[in-house]
Amino acid sequence: MLTPTKKLLLKAQAGNYAVGAFNINNMEIAHAIMEAAEREAAPVICQTSEGSLAYAGMDMLLAIGRQLAVASKIPISLHLDHGKHPEVVKEAIRAGYQSVMYDGSAHPFARNVEITSEVVKLAHQGGVSVEAELGALSGIEDFVTVRQRDAHLTNPLQAREFVKKTRCDFLAIAIGTSHGAYKFTGRSKLDLLRLKEIRSRVSVPLVLHGASSVPKSLVKQVEKFGGDLGKPMGVSDRDLRQAVKNGICKVNTDTDVRLAFTAGIRKILKREPDEFDPRKLLAPAYEEMVAVIRWKIKLLGSSNKA
Numbered sequence: 631m632l633t634p635t636k637k638l639l640l641k642a643q644a645g646n647y648a649v650g651a652f653n654i655n656n657m658e659i660a661h662a663i664m665e666a667a668e669r670e671a672a673p674v675i676c677q678t679s680e681g682s683l684a685y686a687g688m689d690m691l692l693a694i695g696r697q698l699a700v701a702s703k704i705p706i707s708l709h710l711d712h713g714k715h716p717e718v719v720k721e722a723i724r725a726g727y728q729s730v731m732y733d734g735s736a737h738p739f740a741r742n743v744e745i746t747s748e749v750v751k752l753a754h755q756g757g758v759s760v761e762a763e764l765g766a767l768s769g770i771e772d773f774v775t776v777r778q779r780d781a782h783l784t785n786p787l788q789a790r791e792f793v794k795k796t797r798c799d800f801l802a803i804a805i806g807t808s809h810g811a812y813k814f815t816g817r818s819k820l821d822l823l824r825l826k827e828i829r830s831r832v833s834v835p836l837v838l839h840g841a842s843s844v845p846k847s848l849v850k851q852v853e854k855f856g857g858d859l860g861k862p863m864g865v866s867d868r869d870l871r872q873a874v875k876n877g878i879c880k881v882n883t884d885t886d887v888r889l890a891f892t893a894g895i896r897k898i899l900k901r902e903p904d905e906f907d908p909r910k911l912l913a914p915a916y917e918e919m920v921a922v923i924r925w926k927i928k929l930l931g932s933s934n935k936a
């Protein structure tokens with residue numbers, strides 16, 4: 631059942647859990663997200679990045695998402711992830727997404743405020759909510775000094791001013807996570823104190839990007855069947871639980887689903903060299919994706935919250 635993202639996230643905020651937001655590129659991934667959400671009785675967000683739109687097209691991905699939503703009683707919303715070009719964001723608002731992200735985090739503060747405010751005005755006219763971003767996503771270990779760290783991670787006072795000025799509905803913050811599978815060279819480490827300070831100053835739901843866990847079992851399976859991923863490292867379960875406990879209401883996960891997909895594909899290609907039916911080749915990938923999404927939903931505390 632298509633449901634406004636804002637409704638999902640305000641409920642999560644009140645209930646102190648987070649809704650999983652998973653990226654879709656094709657039908658199999660979207661299907662796996664929906665099956666996992668059904669089995670966990672969990673609300674869920676399906677999101678498309680500008681990259682996935684270039685790959686499959688906005689109309690195609692929206693049609694897949696809508697079809698899955700009408701066939702289910704699970705509350706689900708369709709969200710534009712990392713809209714960096716205002717034209718794409720405007721197109722998504724018109725096309726019928728429940729929410730959009732405008733990511734102006736690469737701009738200086740004033741410019742980010744300016745463009746985000748314009749996007750928010752337009753989106754709200756169409757009944758669409760907006761996620762905005764403040765701060766740069768990079769691992770804490772990338773900063774040598776405290777000053778460097780403060781310059782990149784989200785500043786709590788600026789966050790308050792930003793939300794007040796832009797009237798955005800949700801805020802993505804930088805507290806030490808980064809995109810992809812190689813987030814930390816040592817231990818997983820998030821700036822939870824900073825999160826608490828932001829939470830005390832900002833009332834809108836907070837969003838964590840770059841929050842994949844990179845499960846060791848999936849990495850091992852990829853490697854067992856011929857893959858070579860180097861030394862990937864994700865956010866620890868403990869850090870993620872603490873982040874949710876301290877106010878994160880939407881957690882973005884893409885890498886874990888990609889790893890699950892790859893682990894499933896590698897396994898069947900190696901084990902059944904004579905198989906060439908795409909449906910059979912994709913079946914194990916599907917099962918791996920459902921499993922990792924269910925696990926993630928449980929970790930975020932959103933099981934049985936549908």
Ligand SMILES: [Zn+2]
Nearest residue numbers: 712839840882
């Ligand atoms: Zn992101």
